[in-house]
Amino acid sequence: MQMKRISVAIFVGCAAMLLSRIAFAHAHLLSSTPAASATVHGPDVAIELRFNSRVDGHHSFLSLVTSNGSVAxxxxxxxxxxxxxxxxxxxxxxxxxxxxxxxxxxxxTRGEIPFTVR
Ligand SMILES: [Cu+2]
Known part of the structure; x- marks a missing residue:
């Protein structure tokens, strides 16, 4: 009897966890500056990525890839x-x-945005 109650509690807990994961969908990129395939003026380039949900700036990563390698x-x-x-x-x-x-x-989530600087 005790065992059954515990397993019901575990089931309810898992269902709640699953629902909250669906409610707080992971971060999808909505738009960016520079936009994908855009040409922007240098040398100073402001970068902004806009997502559909909150993102943790301390545990996210951005890097720039060129033919010479990548720079964080x-x-x-x-x-x-x-x-x-x-x-x-x-x-x-x-x-x-x-x-x-x-x-x-x-x-x-991750992705790549190609752009050109002139
Ligand atoms: Cu998610």
């Missing part, structure tokens, strides 16, 4: 809790912004 970017103070911000000084050329975002539900 320092994430600035977030302009909004759904955003990741950074800035870079870039010479003309092709770049890929690689991002990895930790959302508040503990899920990680």
């Amino acid at each position: 970017l320092t994430i600035d103070n977030q302009s909004a809790e759904n955003n990741l911000n950074a800035h870079a000084t870039l010479t003309p050329g092709s770049y890929t912004l690689r991002w990895q975002a930790l959302s508040t539900d503990g899920h990680i």
Whole structure:
């Protein structure tokens, strides 16, 4: 009898956890600056990624990939809790912004945004 009660409690706990995970969907990228495939003016480039949910700026990662390799970017103070911000000084050329975002539900999403600096 005691055993049955415990297993029911575990089941209810799991269902609640599952529901809360669905409610706090992981971070999907809504838009970015630079936009994908955009050409922007250098040398000072402001980077902003906007997501559909809160992201943890301290446990997310941004890097810039060029033909010479990749450089990690320092994430600035977030302009909004759904955003990741950074800035870079870039010479003309092709770049890929690689991002990895930790959302508040503990899920990680990642992607790449190619852009050109002229
Ligand atoms: Cu998630």
